[in-house]
Amino acid sequence: xxxxxxxxxxxxxxxxxxxxxxxxxxxxxxxxxxxxxxxxxxxxxxxxxxxxxxxxxxxxxxxxxxxxxxxxxxxxxxxxxxxxxxxxxxxxxxxxxxxxxxxxxxxxxx
Amino acid sequence: xxxxxxxxxxxxxxxxxxxxxxxxxxxxxxxxxxxxxxxxxxxxxxxxxxxxxxxxxxxxxxxxxxxxxxxxxxxxxxxxxxxxxxxxxxxxxxxxxxxxxxxxxxxxxxxxxxx
Numbered sequence: 001x002x003x004x005x006x007x008x009x010x011x012x013x014x015x016x017x018x019x020x021x022x023x024x025x026x027x028x029x030x031x032x033x034x035x036x037x038x039x040x041x042x043x044x045x046x047x048x049x050x051x052x053x054x055x056x057x058x059x060x061x062x063x064x065x066x067x068x069x070x071x072x073x074x075x076x077x078x079x080x081x082x083x084x085x086x087x088x089x090x091x092x093x094x095x096x097x098x099x100x101x102x103x104x105x106x107x108x109x110x
Numbered sequence: 111x112x113x114x115x116x117x118x119x120x121x122x123x124x125x126x127x128x129x130x131x132x133x134x135x136x137x138x139x140x141x142x143x144x145x146x147x148x149x150x151x152x153x154x155x156x157x158x159x160x161x162x163x164x165x166x167x168x169x170x171x172x173x174x175x176x177x178x179x180x181x182x183x184x185x186x187x188x189x190x191x192x193x194x195x196x197x198x199x200x201x202x203x204x205x206x207x208x209x210x211x212x213x214x215x216x217x218x219x220x221x222x223x224x225x
Contacts (some may be wrong), residue, residue: 006152032211043217044153044201060208072206096166098143098214100152 002027006090006101012107013080021075021104023064023090031092033057033066033073036100039086047075047088060084080108112136114217116202121190122223130188130218134205142185143214144177145201146170153201159185160207192224 007022025031034058035047048057053068062077071088085108090101115134123129135142140161156175157167161182171177174185174192179185189196199221203214 003155006115034211034213036216043218045202046213046215049211049213093211096154098145098156098158100145100154102150 001094002094002099004090004092004099004101007104008102009087010105010107013106015082015108015110016073016079017108019077019080019084019106021088021090021106022072023074023101024070024072024090025090025099026071027092027094027097029094029097030096031094031097033064034091034093035062035064035071035073035075037038037067040060044089056090080106082108083108084105084108112185114202114204114215116217116220118220119218120223122125122225124225125192125194127192128188128190129192129222130186131200131202131222132186133186133204133217134204135182135202136215137183139204139206140182141181141205141207141212141217143205144185144201145189145203147199147201147219148197150158156187189190189222192222194224197224 004025010098032051034049037047048059050057050066056065143158144156147153159179174190199219201219202217205212
């Protein structure tokens with residue numbers, strides 16, 4: 001069946017460091033790919049998405065590229081800020097199948 | 111747009127009791143989803159509705175769980191004969207059916223503790 005594997009955390013980085021959170025998925029169909037974020041004390045919200053191969057989603061300095069050949073959707077940011085401290089969830093969605101990764105907790109220290 | 115709301119935000123109950131949660135989606139959204147999230151895990155899909163029709167149910171949704179969306183607006187999730195293993199955050203989300211990649215908008219969740 002469908003599944004998603006997400007880099008385990010927690011991840012602690014210094015401000016302005018480079019961030020990568022790996023995400024790979026298996027899907028029987030052709031999923032749309034999402035990254036959702038949960039800031040402390042808040043609900044889940046969309047960070048970015050991509051709906052077809054080679055699409056790049058981007059938002060708030062974060063980027064992820066839909067790699068169909070490697071079934072991956074890694075999240076990257078060139079320079080993290082303290083305000084990026086949150087839990088990040090990779091989520092492939094196909095038809096009636098809605099999966100979320102286990103989440104990666106990121107803490108950015110000044 | 112007032113966002114997705116859920117009620118109650120917290121519920122403590124004793125094992126064996128029944129509980130019911132309510133979700134009010136964003137008004138123009140025709141899809142509504144229920145998820146369960148335990149500590150340190152991502153949301154696990156339970157079920158979803160398109161208008162009033164329940165289109166998919168996860169095997170996680172045992173016979174003790176039932177969800178309704180009678181008029182295609184708000185939804186309720188009922189858990190009968192609660193067990194300690196039901197303790198979790200129950201999340202509701204809504205979306206508008208459209209082209210690929212529709213975004214789900216999440217509510218704040220209902221945290222359930224079964225004693």
